Amino acid sequence: MKEKFNEKVIPVILKFINTKGIQSIKNGMVTSMSPLIIGSIFLILSNFPVKAVVDVLESTGIKPVLDQVCGATFSISALIAVIGISYSYAKLENQEPLNCGIISLATFLILMPSSITTEGGEVVSGTINKTGNDWSNHCRIDRTACLLLVFEEKYTY
Numbered sequence: 001m002k003e004k005f006n007e008k009v010i011p012v013i014l015k016f017i018n019t020k021g022i023q024s025i026k027n028g029m030v031t032s033m034s035p036l037i038i039g040s041i042f043l044i045l046s047n048f049p050v051k052a053v054v055d056v057l058e059s060t061g062i063k064p065v066l067d068q069v070c071g072a073t074f075s076i077s078a079l080i081a082v083i084g085i086s087y088s089y090a091k092l093e094n095q096e097p098l099n100c101g102i103i104s105l106a107t108f109l110i111l112m113p114s115s116i117t118t119e120g121g122e123v124v125s126g127t128i129n130k131t132g133n134d135w136s137n138h139c140r141i142d143r144t145a146c147l148l149l150v151f152e153e154k155y156t157y
Contacts, residue, residue, distance in 0.1 A: 020092045028085025032077040039073030042066045082108045 016022065046066035048054055057063040086104035090097040115125040 020089060024085050024089035024092060027088035028081050028083075031084030031087075032081040035073040035077040035080060039070045039077070042070040042073070046070060079105065079108070 043066075046057070046063055048057070054063070057066065082105050083101040087097040087101040090100035114127065115123050116127050117123050
């Protein structure tokens with residue numbers, strides 16, 4: 001049974017893993033690990049499991065600052081992943097990687113919603129809402145990776 005698995009399944013998995021798209025996603029995600037680690041540290045500090053520590057953080061006003069750093073680093077890591085994945089893919093395709101990274105970032109920002117509806121129903125345009133679900137939903141890494149692979153396939157040919 002183990003030999004059949006090694007003969008049939010492992011080559012298919014290795015073929016998939018060694019594609020340029022998967023390699024570029026892997027390399028681009030490594031690029032965005034630093035802000036993710038920093039954001040995770042601030043997330044742990046902000047939601048410390050000891051109630052007395054959380055009470056001190058809230059009473060001194062430090063908790064909102066920790067939450068802001070956490071949210072910002074997680075959102076910025078998506079932008080870094082956009083540049084990192086596209087840069088890596090362009091290098092694998094022997095194209096100019098910096099141009100591809102810049103164009104991918106511009107495409108990512110263009111595709112994000114650029115208006116906010118206020119509580120009063122007024123639509124404010126020319127902004128990117130980083131609060132609530134809009135920013136976090138559009139900065140999801142899985143959507144970013146899929147968008148970049150489609151874009152880069154068109155860019156490199």
